[in-house]
Amino acid sequence: MSVTVTQTVDSAGRRAEELREIPFQVISRSSSKLRAVPLTAGVCLPKGRLFDAGEWAVEGLGGSHLTAQTEILNRFSDGSVRWLLVNFVASRLLPGTTSCCLVRHRRHTSPTGCDVTGTGGRSGVLRLSITDGAKRSDLLLDPELTNADGNRIELRLKSTTRRSAGPVRHVHLVELQPVRLPHVALRLLVEAWPEADCLKVECRIRNTRRARHVGGLWDLGDSGSFHFNSLHLNFRCPDPADADIKWQTDPLSAVQQDPAIAEVRLTQFGSGEEHWNSTNHVDRSGRSTVRYRGYEQLTVRPGVDDGEAVRVFIKGDRCQPVISVSGDDGQLTVVMPEFREQFPSSLGAFRNRAHRTATVCAGCFPESADQTFELQGGEQKTKTAWVSLSRPETSSDHLLFCVECPRILQSSEWIRQCQVLPWFPGSGADGDLSEHSTTIDRFQAYLKEATSGDFSVEARRRKIDEYGWRNFGEVPADHEQTHFAGDRTIISHYNNQFDLIFGGILNLFRTGDPEWFNLIDPLARHVMDIDIYHTNQDRSAFNGGLFWHTDHYVDAHTATHRTYSRQNATGQSAYGGGPANEHNYTTGLLHFYFLTGSLEARETVIGLADWVIAMDDGSRTVFGILDSGCTGLASKTVLEDFHGPGRGVGNSINSLIDGWVLTGEQSYMQKAEELIRRAVHPRQDLDDLHLEDAEGHWSYTVCLTALGRYLSVKLEAGQMDSMYSYVRDTLIHYGRWMVQAEKPTLSQPERLEFPTEAWAAQDLRKANVLRITASCTDNTDDELQMRRKADEISSAAWHDLYQFGQQHLTARCLSIVMTEGLREVFHVCCQAEYFPPATAKSEYGEWSMFVNQKDRVRRLLKNPVRLMRCSRHLLNPVRWVKLLDAFRRQL
Secondary structure, three states, X not given: OOOOEEEEEOOOOOEEEEEOEEEEEEEEOOOOOEEEEXXXXXXXXXXXXXXXXXXXXXXXXXXXXXXXXXXXXXXXXXXXXXXXXXXXXXXXXXXXXXXXXXXXXXXXXXXXXXXXXXXXXXXXXXXXXXXXXXXXXXXEEEEEEEEOOOOEEOEEEEEEEEEEOOOOOEEEEEXXXXXXXXXXXXXXXXXXXXXHOEEEEEEEEEEOOOOOOHHHOOOOOOXXXXXXXXXXXXXXOOOOOOOEEEXXXXXXXXXXXXXXXXXXXXXXXXXXXXXXXXXXXXOOOOOEOOOOOOEEEEXXXXXXXXXXXXXXXXXXXXXXXXXXXXXXXXXXXXXXXXXXXXXXXXXXXXXXXXXXXXXXXXXXXXXXXXXXXXXXXXXXXXXXXXXXXXXXXXXXXXXXXHHHOOEXXXXXXXXXXXXXXXXXXXXXXXXXXXXXXXXXXXXXXXXXXXXXXXXXXXXXXXXXXXXXXXXXXXXXXXXXXXXXXXXXXXOXXXXXXXXXXXXXXXXHHHHOOHHHHHHHHHHHHHHHHHHEOOOOOOOOOOOOOEOOOOOOOOOOHHHOXXXXXXXXXXXXXXXXXXXXXXXXXXXXXXXXXXXXXXXXXXXXXXXXXXXXXXXXXXXXXXXXXXXXXXXXXXXXXXXXOOOOOOHHHHHHXXXXXXXXXXXXXXXXXXXXXXXXXHHOOOOOOOHHHOOOOHHHHOOHHHHHHHHXXXXXXXXXXXXXXXXXXXXXXXXXXXXXXXXXXXXXXXXXXXXXXOOOOHHHHXXXXXXXXXXXXXXXXXXXXXHHHHHHHHHHHHHXXXXXXXXXXXXXXXXXXXXXXXXXXXXXXXXXXXXXXXXXXXXXXXXXXXXXXXXXHHHHHHHHHOOHHHHHHHHXXXXXXXHXXXXXXXXXXXX
């Protein structure tokens, strides 16, 4: 598809070739034609080609131009658009792939709108008013939360905020506050699509109270948890005409309807899978929370002459229900996506002819006679319902799109040309493909084997029944099975290690296969809900942080997705911890935001970047009254006193870069550069750092990869300053050392505690780091040696990887190879990236290992003279306030 451009001048007077067409594809895996399909996706653009969102339409889906609503998600350093969010409604969508494009088009549309207001009656009840031209539809939404005793909790409408509005889509944020429960927050994100006659309602419940995590253990039953019986969303049309109930057990099954039925309810109790009663689903006492394998359908027929109602139960394994109440004036239909996967879920409808009311009830957490739900301190959960307000004769498959999930994608070559991803090879290579066939083929062969059959995403989930509201989306840590002492399948969770989300997005863009969304979408939402510690009441080192994978080679037990369980503590040594810098992965969530426009993803990336700054702020700790300097918690790796290159500082730097790319806030880049200077130096004695010790320091390559990304974003921003030179020279220094000192890790297995397949996968990153360092040097001999050493290590890594049987296909290797294997394709097959030298240089001075705050205070207490000098700090009342606050948070 050709791309049309015109010459324009932006507001700053810069000449630009403005895009007039942006190509993309719509992919529908449905076997039938879909209609009135709301679609939202981010599309990327080349630098310097578009500066304002403008007005657009979609061409290629048949008929006239479809009105598109756009929003700028991110800009390049020159102010041009990097990512643009596109919203439109496809009037009809055929199965398969349809090539489309955005074209410049002045809108001539009827006015649309959506208002969300309180009803003025019972607090918490909302009136949603949707207009499309002259047509207006009203819907009442009554959220219902009950406490552990089953009593309804009063909800107060706190605020309603319009986040966006346009001709296609309106977004409102509604905050509700449970009365007398200040630590519980209920948020509704309401998307209105007037042209499609539907609404999307995301309901998020969050426990903002901290967990107490005594001894660094994070089991269920913690005193910071919130226990409740149910959470429902009740939908009804005001003053409906006499309504009938229609339902389906899934969108493609036959519609069931009986005018005599007064109530229908379908409840999914378990996954419906073979291992539905897995120990993955235990409560605080270790008892299973799943009583039934699948779903139950209840229909209620009123008794004759005031007789007892007739209740009929039907059971099955899996359902994805659609329920409608239909009358003379219209039809209200509700669907809950991932109904089975996110169990327990319920969807029901009931009518009261005497009061002329009909309600559809979506059970995000349906009530149960023998179970309450535990939302841990700092934990949240989001569930979604799609609601259609349509004519009575509207077909029952109207909301099929929210189950089938059509997707918008751009070609891998377009994405590569836009240069919005680091080291992305597109669909293959530059020049003659045969020259690079081995590199491409072995990566593609591995990925196919590791994502299909017994290693597909669904197969991995089924092994431990990784389903349910707290689990779905997570990837089981199946590599932990090897050294597990138990005689069953280990319950172990991976919590986005090595940024599985980003690896999945890279390969989605590479292949254009929407099947990758089966990994990316649920995983990203799971991480944002369950793996983030959503509180500001704990110590700054934990608040807003990301939990690790669960502990190595032991069952997670009642720690759920939090790292340490009391059942694994032996009492013989220190055990426990919490969120920490070494496991902070943001780049996948950043690009998930670019891909979907998810507000939660944007908030999460910013929150994790802020967490890096907060954990390093010494004024927030109990030691701050004497020494308010940096703690070192953002830069340590493995050991409290090691602040050289490692994954701790590497992930911190990378998260801060993501914060800067997303917001442009200079404080993030300043902190990133501070951590860079703390950890590395162009003239470090690398032998003195003992980097050849793989067990202790294998992850120095994570830091060097972050430095390579730093150079990339600085180069794009035109900031070839002294820090750019500092990092470039540092990478050259490390590359020369690696040529002389590095070997394939498994060539010395006796130096490893567990010589597993993961070491081979990690060596792929080591090889790619050498290729990055080769892209920095202007010395031809240096570059040749670095690339030769990279090829040597990479070749050995691929060979060693396959020596472990199918173990090399498990989650840990997959998460690494998805990213590093693809980056190898770029480095080997595409034009080598080059980081040119900068004219700006400065004296680098000397480097010494950073001393963390605790050790500085220990030294201070041993030095009476220095202690006396610091005693003036004790006269500062602000420091005393912070000290008392820090003590409170430590308890």
